[in-house]
Amino acid sequence: MDIFSRFFRFSLLIVAAILIPVTIAVAETKPPIEVSSVRLGIHKDKTRFVMELSEKPEFDLFLLPDPYRIVIDMPELRWQTDDSASRKKGIVENFRFGLFRENTSRVVLDVDGPVKILRTVVLPPTSGKPHRFFIDIQKTDHTSFMQAVKERRQKNAATQKVALKTPIPPVRAKTYKVVIDAGHGGIDPGAIGRSGVYEKTLTLQVAKKLYRILDKKKGYQPIMTRDRDIFLSLRERVNVARKEGADLFISVHADSISRPDFRGATVYTLSETASDDEAAEIAKSENRSDLIAGVDIESQDDTVQGILVDLAQRETMNFSVRFAEMLIPQMTKSGLKTSGRSHRFAGFRVLKAPDVPSVLVELGYLSNRQDEKILKSKDGQTRLAAAIAKAVEQYFKTVDP
Ligand SMILES: [Zn+2]
Incomplete structure (x- = not known):
């Protein structure tokens, strides 16, 4: 090693010694x-x-x-x-x-x-x-209002340099990646129960339980879209699944519906047309999440939103339906009530990853008293998470024997 490179290395060390403490100080976040x-x-x-x-x-x-x-x-x-x-x-x-x-x-x-x-x-x-x-x-x-909106969008378009990461193609290994998506969060509370409990809180509790169960099983890598009380746009949720090359995406909810007698777990999959009025109502309220949180949908990258239900998606949809059909019996086996027609479909934006089988699970409905009780109880949450985990295992056994 010549003198010069020695000196160079030495100077690098000095630079590092000076820089590192500074970086740490900057990284420290201020209290809110x-x-x-x-x-x-x-x-x-x-x-x-x-x-x-x-x-x-x-x-x-x-x-x-x-x-x-x-x-x-x-x-x-x-x-x-x-x-x-x-x-x-x-x-x-x-x-x-x-x-x-x-x-x-x-x-x-x-x-x-x-x-x-x-x-x-x-x-x-x-x-x-x-x-x-x-x-x-x-x-x-x-007109003046729209002018202000337009100016803002133009300004944003000029400063936006972050491009979407190219999705990594799914790696078929021994490990199944399961994305668990706790519905709502942060500024979007979701439905509110009669007791004042928020849907966003219950979905996170069940999601965390499901995470812990899958994490302990060999061959599974669970991934949470959120693990705290924070908002995520529907597109960001879809993107987590795509970026991770997930094998399955499960969005967990506990919405309210206008019929208070409507209750029990229901599994929803994506479809251009809704299976029934209740499914259409749930999809409509789910798709409002971005609106509630003030996300400017217009100025978002359209790669996911603009995707029509094409052939690739149709294939994915078949897998989603298979999973949905396995989950219902697991719920019943665990002593949980399922709604009359427990697999329904509608146009959910959060299920629009073209290459990841995706389902939305209504664990129950906060508009129903009995469901609310189950959703809030530790036992109810554990049984729900365990039933989903069982269906996940069963699903991978059949699609990838
Ligand atoms: Zn919801």
Whole structure:
């Protein structure tokens, strides 16, 4: 080794020694900003939305159409608010907030028509009040609203450089990759039970149980789309399955339906036409998830969304149906109730991976009292997870003997 390369190596070491501690310091995440109050106020010809925060927040604000919405993104926030304040005032019909993705919290305001943002202000703390962020909203016409939406999209298109990763072709090895998708999360609570329990909480609990069962079995690699209370768009969920080259995708839900007597586990698969009214209703409410969370579907990459049900997908759909048909008897065997016609189909966006057999399991319905009780109980959750795990094993034994 000559002197020069020795010196070079030595300098690299020094550089590394200097850089590494710095990198660690940067990687440390700040504690979330606390939100002590979120409220609406009516002022002369404007509606004001106010948040009280422990720190001055960075924020990003944009508008979305169909239906009209205002979306505010901030760093991760901790919500210490009491929920008693009215969420409907002036031109605001409702608002919701929650974790949108790692390090980003989101607020979505539903407005009753086209609006414009008059101003956004962050006030420093004064006389015992913390930082206050507020926006003033006023009615406008549809054309001006759409102009604001368009400008935002153009700006986004110009800065977006992240391309979709090419999906890795499925590797047929001894290990089966099963993607477990806990429905909803973060800003999207999903259905809400009579007891106030959120669908997003129950789906995550059952998903985690299923993960643990499969993880212990030889030859299975379970993958969770989310393992905490965070939002994922439908496309992101589909993409996890595709990127991993999954062999099976199971989306777990516990929705509400307009018929309170409708109950029991149901397995849904993808189809262009719905099998019945209930399936159509569930698909419609599932597909609303992105809308609730303020995802701009228009500006998303369309590789998955635009895929029509082609031949490849049809083949995948056959596998989905096979799995669905194995899961129902497993549920019954475990003493769980299944709904009258327990395999149904409809146009679920979350099931649209063209190359991964995908099913959506309604563990039960939060609109039904008995189902809610089972879904909330440890025993019920364990039995549901175990039944799914058994069906998974049975499925791979038949498709890949
Ligand atoms: Zn759901």
